[in-house]
Every structure is written in structure tokens, then in C-alpha cells.
Amino acid sequence: MLSFYLYLGTAVLLVGIGGLGLWRGPELLRRILALNVIGAGIFMLMVTLAYRPVMQGEPADSVLHALVLTGLVVAVSATAFALALLGRLLTRAD
Amino acid sequence: MQAWLLDYLPLLIVLSSLLPGLLIFTLKEQQVALRTFLNLLGVTLKLVLVFLMWQGVKEGESYYYRIAFLPGADLILQADALSLLFVVLSSVLWLATTIYAIGYLEHSPLRSRFFGYFSLCVSATVGLALAGNLVTFLLFYELLTLATFPLVVHRGTPQSLAAGRRYLAYTLSGGLLLMLGVSLLHLLAGSPDFTPGGYLAPLLASGSILLQVAFALLIAGLGVKAALFPLHGWLPQAMVAPAPVSALLHAVAVVKAGAFGIVRVVYDVFGVEVVRALDLAWPLLFLAAFTILFGSWRALAQQDLKKRLAYSTISQVSYITLGVALLGPLAAVGALVHLVHQGVMKITLFFCAGNYAETLGIHKIRELNGVGRQMPMTSLAFTIGALGMIGIPPAAGFISKWYLGLGAAEVAQPWVILVFVLSGLLNACYFLPVVYRIWFGVQYSAWPSPQRLSSRFETHWMLLAPSMFTLGLILLMGLFASTELSPLSWSELIVEREFSFDD
């Protein structure tokens, strides 16, 4: 149970750290990384929530796992798109 | 005429100018003949339809056309005696103005656009006259703003654009206030048809503040177009528009829409009883009286002919408001008849001003010296119109002012008569010198930009004929005021039929 709260807290702190990076930047690449950190925090929160049944000796919540998997793919797609735009922007700048 | 067609009569009257207008927009610049034909077709059709309606209304028939619009507030076009007064005025003057405009703009660019909006403007005015409830009135009131704006900025010069901006700022704010007021009343009492004696009496018991607020909003919204002080600022600037537009704006469309709206609101929405019970007439009365004097006073200082006429309009239109605010039957007759008379007289004056400008390039009053010999017909029309404005007997203006004076006496407001006298004096002060210059002034320099527009007349016949026509109207209305056909008798009919004064 302590672990549960530990991971929960870590997840939220990760969201916070990501938010900090997103705000502060200064490079766009770091902002994109920051979004990924926020995403990782949220996914971690969801995975931790899915872990709750395990503490009662049941299997983990597979719906949440599926959602996180979906979210992961969405996140990597968005990151790839953002990085492509960023790449073009930087190439053009010089 | 088929019976079913009669049901659509109010709609047809609106469409008779709207459809030609829309068609005209699509015409090319060179298609002069077709455009003129469409214009005249619309005018004729409208006059015929209006005549039919007039016949019907005189015999006590009512026309009613309804389309679903807002929930609880249909779009209603109906004809009662009051609306017909305004419809006839605008249709007849539209005829004159159309002919005048065709002559005036003979060689200028963008005429299709001009005449298109011109027709839209008249459609909106007529729609406004026929509006059967406040929401419909609001609709046409806003459409009128939109249709007149392109006319105001038609010349596309920096001054006209500035005037257009100011015009919009005022009228759109006015429309907004009106919309606020209409929506408030709609919430309080729904939007029933205009009813002689008003429909708000049942609400008196349940609180008066909101009603007062609504009244203030409505009057403020209408006051913008009626150029009530301090909402008059747009009018003098809008003078930069072409002369026919100024004529239409001042005599028929815009300022009259405001004045007509005030009549409707006071008599058919609130009703005299409610207005009295809520003490709403006093502020209006004072405001109108002040505007009369203020407009005249400012007119004195103007050196530009059209500007002087503009301030005169501010003053003269408030006679109507004043007559309404007096809340007496005689004053009401005076107000209504002044609505017509002032329109005809002012349009004549603007036609004449346009003739001077177009033929000789005269804009300033001091340039008028001796113009009477060069353009006698125009100058005669101007003189009669000016005398009428002052209120000198044979002309129509005398009748309305007489009734207004009687009305003031009737409701025991002698100070109002003082206002009339003072204003009459001021009128004389700013009109008589002009008339004097025209006939007796010595021309001290060449005309600014003389043009030879006609070999037979002093100016183009299409400019001259309308002014002669309206001149005739002024005299006829003044001389035959007591006949059955006159605006005076019609106004009396309205007051008798529709206004319910208990005392």
C-alpha cells in the first residue's frame, strides 16, 4: 500500500516536473521532451491505478493497461509529428 | 384583385422595391435603360399597391401578413392608418427621389450599387412602417441601417468614410439599445401586435422600474435615428452623401424611422395611460423641446447650405417627438401631420440644395447670392419650402405647427408654445437670410463650377421636376388641409380611430 502511494506520488511529481520543463523550455525540443515526461507521469498514474486490484490478489485492471497502450502510441505519434515539424523549422532557420 | 392576393398585400409592397433592388445589383454599369426601367417599375408598382391598400384601409379593412420568426414573436406586416401614413409618404417621396437620383447620378460610377441599396433602403422603410410588432420593427430598423450605410459612404472619399463610420457607430449603438429594450419587453409582456392604447397596462401593477428601463432603452435606440439631442451627432456629418441620399435620409427614411418608432412606442406599445402613469413623457418632452432649440441654434452658425439644412432637420424632427410627448389628441394630430409635412418640405429643400450644387457648384450659403435670377424655379421651391419650415401660412408647415400649438394649449403646457415661438424665430433667422441672398443678394463672383445640364430648363429636367412636384405638394397640403384627402384629415382619422384618450 505504501508502494501504491509512492508510485502515485511519483506519477504526480513527474507531471509536475514535466510541467516545469514545458513552462521553462527554453528549447522547443525540451518542451517536447517535457510533454513526454508529463505523459509518462499520467501513464504511470494509470498503471498505478491498474495495480490496485493486484493488492487484493486479483489480476491488474487490463482496461487501464489497454488505455495506456493506446495513449503511448498516441504520444509517440504526436511526438514524431512535433519533431518532424521542429526539424523542418530548424533546417529552415539556417 | 384576387382576395388571396390581398392577404399578401403588405408583403408585396415591401417586395415591390426589394426585388427590383436585388435585380439591380446584378446589372452591369452600362445597362442604364434596364436599370431605369426596373427602378420605375418598382416605384409604379409600389404606388399602385399602396393606393389599393389605402383604399382598403379607408374602408376599414385590415391587412395582415405573418411569417414565423422568433418564438413568441412572429414577423408581422400589417396596415393600419398610422402605418399607411408613413407608407404613402415614403412611396410618394421615393418616386420623386428616384427620378431625382437618376438625373443627379447620370454620369457617376457605381450606379447599380447605388440604386440597389437605394431600393433596399426604401424597402426597409416601408417594412418598418408596416411592422406589426416590435420585433418586426427592430428587424427593419437594423436593415435600414445596413441599407443606408453604403449610400452614406457612396462617394468613397475620406470625409464620406468618416461620416459613414460615425453614422454606423451611432445607428448600430441605437439598434443595440433598441434590441435590449425590445428583448426586455418581450420577456415582460411577449411581443404582441401593436395595439392602440398599448398593451402594457396589465403590467403596471407588478412593478414599474423595468418598464421605465425598457422605455428609456427604446427611446434612446429610436432617438439616435430621430436625432434627439445628444444622439444627433451623426446627422450633420452624413451630409457628405450625394444629395438624393441626404434628401431621403432626412425626409423619409432614417430620421422619420426614428420619429415613427417613437410614435409607435408611445401610443401603440406603452399607451398614453401607461406613459402617464409612469411619468415617462416629461423627460421626452424636455429633451424634444431642448433639441428643437438646440438644432435651430446650431443651424444659425452653419455656413454650408446642407449643414444648415441638417441642423434644421434635427430641430424639425423633434417637433414630432414633442407632439407625441404632449400626450394630447390635438398635439398627436400635429405630430403626425408634421411627420408628413416636414418630410415633403425638407425633401424639397434638399432637392434644391442638390440642384444648386449640381448646376452651379454652390455649397456655401454666401455663394447663393443672386442665384434666384439664374435658377428661378429652384429658388422658388426653396423659398416656399423655407417659409413652410418657418411656419408661414400658405405652406404646409403652418398647419402642423398650428396643431402642435393647439395641442400644447390643450394639455396646458404654455411653455411649449413659447418654445415654438422661439424656434420659429430662430427658423426665420436662419432661413430668411438665405432666401434674401437668393433673391436680392448681389452675385460677387462667378459660380464655383457651372454646368450646362439642359438647354430648355435651368437645370436637368430630372432634377427640376421632382422639386416642382414636391413644391406642389407643399402648397396643396397647406391650401387644402381641410379636404378629405389631406394628411391632416388622415391624421385626424388616425387619432380618432386608433388613439384612445379617456379624458
Added chain:
Amino acid sequence: MALLLFDLVLCALLLLLAGAAMLSRSLTQAVTLFIAFGVMMALAWARLKAPDLALAEAAIGAGLTGALCFTALVRYAKQPAYPQPALWRPLTFIGLVTALLLASLSQIPLQPSSAIPALVQQHLPQSGVSHPVTAVLLNFRAWDTLLELLVLLLALLGARQAPGDLPRYRGWSLSISWSRLLSPLLLLVSGYLLWRGAAAPGGAFQAGALLASGLVILRLNQQLSWLSWRHFWVRMLVLGGLLAFVLAGAVSLLLQDLGAVWLSWPQSIAGAVILIVESFATLAIAVTLTLLVVGEPKPEVADA
């Protein structure tokens, strides 16, 4: 106790890595730290009994995202260094928000009231697969998955709108031969993952991501030069997953009576349908991700 210690260390590491990645002065460091963060994350998820996600995170989160970030990093080499902005203001604000979030966490019930896990277990036999995550992804919430494939496709479409002239990497003999050795292995493993997904952790995404990494390695070593959007069958591969999905939906509708709803697989063939859809999806994911990472040999703005 040991587990808790492990958790503590892991969480601390995660936070440290993320914080350092956000605050480090050099971007290269940031990206490196982020990749390490991704690996640690995969570890955390394995610990939290989410092996599917650990696999996916290792392949997608750390591997591909890392590769993508490094590509972008190259371009920053030419950029002037950015001044480091002040920290205290965002820190105060974010700290406040995080504190609020933390405070709200205490109301999360420890024993979830959700009936969903039980429902999943109950309907698992009818789903055509025995691994619950796969059942959710490809049957219970298949619509999400379809749209997600669409998101992936869109990333590619969007990226193709902004073609950058990618700096090319040139392989040499060792790396080429290593890539030739490695890629069949990856192909094998990804095929295994796909197949295994029906019953155990694994499935289209993990398999696709793994396959993609194999393709990327091959591609970087001058193999597979045909892998370009211009070729019809590459497009076919990219779109195959979605097309198979839509077709399967349509066919299932036709196979069932009129009252059937979208994306309901007939129970008798559900397993087969899911396998087919997943296979195409794996290929699509792999090729899409590859194209996203390595770009195309000659950028073209639009094909007429």
C-alpha cells in the same frame, strides 16, 4: 521491505532523471537522460504488473522516441545556445498545482469500485483471445484502437508535410553485417510477440515497434532503400492495418444479422479476425514508425 526499498530507489531515480532532463544545460544531456528515464519507466511498469506496457515503453517510449529526439538534436547543433530562463516563478506555480494534485490523490479509493475488471474476465471467453489487454484493445474497445492507428497514420502524413533534409548516416561493414544479423532476429521476436499477444503480454504494438526498430537499423545501413511512400505497396503496408480493421468491421457486419453493431466480431471467428487485424496492424505500425524515424530518401512535398 526489499520491494519497498526497490520502489523507493526506482521512484527516486525516475524523478531525478526526469528533473535532470528538464533542467540540464545541454540538450544532448537532456535527451540522453530522457532515454534513460524511459528505460527506468519500463522497469517501473514491469514492477507494477504491466508487462505489456513495459514492453511497449521499452520499444516505443525509450527506443523510438529516443531515436527521434536524437535526429532532432542534430539540428540543434547549429543553433545558438539558449539562455537559461529563471526557475523560481514556474517552480512556485507548478509546485502549487502539484501540491493540489497530490492533495486530491488521497481521495482515490484503495479498493476500486469498478466492475470493469470483473466484466473483462467474464467476457474474455467470448472475445476470441485469452489475454485481457489484447481483448480490450481489439475487441471490447476496438474503436479506440482503430482511431489510434489513425493517429499514427496522421503523424506520418503530418510529418511528410514537413520534410527536412535529414542528415544521413552511412553504415560501414561491421554495422551492416550486424544489422543483417540482428534484423531477422527482431523479425522473429516480433512475430513471436504478435502471436503471443493472443494469450499473454505482447501484441500488435509491441511487435510493430520491435519490427520498426529492426527496419530502422536495416534502413540506416543502406538496406531497404525501397521503403518509400512513393511505392504503392509501401502505402498499402502503411494503410493495411486500418484497411484490414475497417474491412473486418464491414465483413463482420455483413456476417451478422441486421441488429449488429460496428466492430462486433462474430464469436466463432473473433480470434481469427483479431489475429488478421493485428498482423496487418503490426506491419503498418512497423512501417509507419520506420518512415517516421528515418524519413524518406528524397523529400517530395506532394504527389500529384
Added chain:
Amino acid sequence: MFPALLLVTLPLSAALLMLLWPRFARSLHVTVALLSVPLAGYFLQQILLHGEQQWLLGGWSPLLAIRWQADSLSALLLLLSALLHLLVSGYALAVQARDRLPAAFWPLSSLLLASLQALWLARDLFNWYVCLELLGMVAVALVTLSGDKALKPALNYLLFSLFASLCYLLGVALLYAGYGALDLPLLAGQLEANRLNAMALLLITLGLMLKAACWPLHIWLPAAHAAAPAAVSALLSALVVKGPLFILYLVWTELAPQAFWLPASYLFALAALGALLFGGIAALRTPYGKSLVAYSTVAQLGYATLALAFVLRFNLPEFVAALWLFVLAHALAKAASFLAMGELQQTLGSKQVSALKGASQTMPLAMFAFAVAGGSLIGLPPSGGFLAKWALLLGLWQSQQYFWLLVLAVATLLAAAYVFRVVVLAFDRAEPTAPDFAPQRLPQYLALLPALAVWAMALFSMPLLTLLKQEL
């Protein structure tokens, strides 16, 4: 099932085929656009006849499956999207050769339609997340169609959109933590007013407001909408920002506990105030034509936000009606004004507002379309904007919100000011900007079409209100 399903899958599969065979992209696109409209019309009629319909995708039990639900509001929005999509397709077809519209426009805009339609139908919190993400990425991809000048706004848009999605997702995760469900009807009425739910709803709201460009979270919008090609800006302003608004409305009216309604209404009212005033002022000051229209979107969204705020505060039918009427009217008017403005800029060859000098002579049709659409933005009768404002006014009078009446008045005047700023300039005859090439007529007529439609909207207020199930 079939009409609803086809409305989503038709554009989706067509987009896939377009990518597969780019040669047929245009014809496929147009076919689908043409088919979608009658289909959506038929669907609306079905909904009106048989009432609300819903489907559990995959045929699983409610908790497990993703729910689609179509009430008349959804059906109306489906029809609106299909109509505007058809219109914009026509426009794009007319200008594609001249403006060198990239071929990617066709599949992307089909995908935009598909994702919008999917969003209107869904009633599942997580599916909405995927839809939103999809919508955001299509939108960004469409913005990048203008080439390199759009890169920065597009990237900015993408980052904001991603952040917004993440906020939304975090909120959904917190809700799931408490209730273990994602299905909106199942969750409806379940939520207690506790800290966790407050946080969750706050995050969801934040994310959606960011995506819907509610002030002050609108900063990404003007640049992105202004940079996109005209056809795209029209779609983005008219439809895309409405998607999150729709979710926001459903989340608050159906999901959120009543205890949160009042504070939320203050939040929304504040956002509306800022949007109405600052959006209007920004539109008044910007030197660029399309930025003006984009800022007008920000301002106009303020009305919808205001209506939402008062729905939550007073729960009067007037406000619900006003909200959706604003959405409908704004969608049509904004499509018209973006197309018209795009056409003007393209033909006159400048992005500046000042280049519109004399446009009433050189391009009367486009200018007229802009002015007519502007009339609806101002709220002149009988336009849709007027109808919506009328409903709002009635509600405000009824709930005695005099301050907000004043705000509404000021906002209306601001709208009038920025619309007529352009129109007055167009009447300037001194030195009209000469067009770079002969103006095309068809695109101008297409821009006029929605403007005329919105202008007559109040004449159909009764059927519309019946559709929205609201009585004034």
C-alpha cells in the same frame, strides 16, 4: 446503425483510399462530401422520427464498450459538419489549381470530417481523448499545408493541443480512479462533490478550454488559423474548436455534480468576459485580415462560453438554446468570412487589412459575403447571430444579469467595429488595391453561400429550437 456508421466510416475509408491512390483523391473526396450531406440529413430525420439512438460498439455491455449516442443535437452537428465540409470541398476544388493546394488536403480534410463525426457520436471519456488527439493532429497537419510560413504556428498549435490532451487525460484518469468507468451516461449523476472530482473536472475543463481556445487559453489560435490556407481556416474555426466545446458542455451538464456548477459558472463567465472584450479589441487592432477573423473567433467563442456559464448557473432553456445557436451561427458565419477573407487576400495579394481598400468595387461578391457574415457576428436581425443573442438576452433579462447585458452590448459594438473596420475600408474609392489577377467568381459565391444561410437563420428559429429541444 448504418447512417451513423457510414457518416464516420465513409470519409475515413475514403481517406485511406485517397492515400492509396492519390490520383483519385479529388473525385473520391467530392463523392464522399456529396454523399455525407444527404446521409446526415437522413440521419437527422431518423432521429427526429424515432428519438434518441444509441449503440454500444462491439455489442458489449455498457461498462465495457464504447458508447455512441445520437440525440438531435449530435445529429444537427453531424449535418452541420457534413454541410460545411461539402462547402469547403467545393471551395478547395475551385481554388486548388490557383492556390497550389497540396494534394494532401483531400485525405486530410476527409479525416477531419471523420474525426469530427466520431466525436459528435461518442459518449465515452477515453474515446473522446483519442478523438480530440486525432482532431488536433489533423488540424495541425492541415495548417502545415501552407508551407514553411505555417510551421511555427503549427508547431505551437500542436504543443498546446498535446498539453491540452494530456490535461484532459489526467482528469479522465482521476475520474476513473474514483468510479472505474468511462461511459458518460453511466457516470452521469454518480459523481460526488469531493476534492478528487473537483481536480479531475478542473483538469478536463482546462484541457478542453485550451482546445476550444477559450480566453485566456486562446493564444495559439490566431496565428494557427491565420497561417492556414483559407479552406482550412474555415474548417478549423467553424468546426474544430466546437468539438471540445461540445464535450465541455456534456461533461458539465451531465457529469459534474451540481455543487460544482456555481464555481464553474464563475470560471466560464470570467473566460467569456475576457474573450468578448480582449478578443474583440485584438480583432480591432490586428493589421492582418485573417488574424482579424481569427480573433473574432476567440471573441465569438466568448458568447458560447458565457451561455455555458449561465446554463450552469441558472439552468434556463434560453441559455442552452443560446449556446448551440451561437455554435451553429458562428460556424456558418465564420466559414463564410474565412473563405471570403482568404479569397480577398489571395486575389489582392496582401495579408494586410489595409489592402482591402476599395474591395467593394474590385471584389464585390467576396466583400458582400464578408459583410453579411459579419452581420451575423454582430448579431443583426434576422441572422443566426441575432437569434442566439436574442436567446441570450432573454435569459439575461430573466435572470437579472444587468452587468452581463452591458458586457454583451460592449461586445456587440466591438464586433460591429471590427466588421465595419473592413467594410468601411472596402468602400474607399480613392485608391483601390488592384487585384493580382481577375477575381474568380465561383469561390466568392461559395463564400457567400453560408453567409446567406446564416443570415436567414432566424426565420427558421422554430425548427431549430425544436431540434435543440429548447423553448424560449
Added chain:
Amino acid sequence: MTIMLMISWLLLALGLMFFLAGSIGLLRFPDSFSRLHAVTKADTLGLGLLVLGLSLQSSWREGLLMALIWLIVMASGAVSCQLLARFSDEQPSESATQQED
């Protein structure tokens, strides 16, 4: 059994020591070649020791799997080490990539 366990722990500790040494080397060595040297050597050996140590505690199947992993890691470590070395050789101060026409 306990002897096996003790050997296993010993191996694990040794492996960790190599990792530690490698990490210190990575941090402290002056140029990239020496860093590469430290890291790869230490990691290869360290991982091998770990695998060996762990396989003493697990079934033969798991041991085999771990050995496979070790092999693959070693191979890719060799490749990536050479890659880094090549690029730091060709472009001592520039980025680890090269422009191709």
C-alpha cells in the same frame, strides 16, 4: 546450495563493481576514446558476471535466456562502440553524424 548462493552473490557484487568502475571511468576520463574503453569493457564484463551470478540462482532456461541477452548486448555494444569511435575519429569535435549528399 548455500555455497552456490554465496558464489552467486559474489559474482553479482563483482559485476556491480565493474559497472561502478565503468561509470566512474565514464565520468572521469578525459577523452571519448578512454571513456568508451571504460564503459564497454566494464559493461560487457559486468553484465556477464551479473548474468552468471543470476543464472546460478535460476533455472537453466532462464539462464540460457540471460546468456542470449548477454550475447546480443555484447554484440551491439561492440558495434555501437565502434560507431562512436569512428565518428569521434572522423569528426573529433562535431556531432556524431555525417552529412551525405
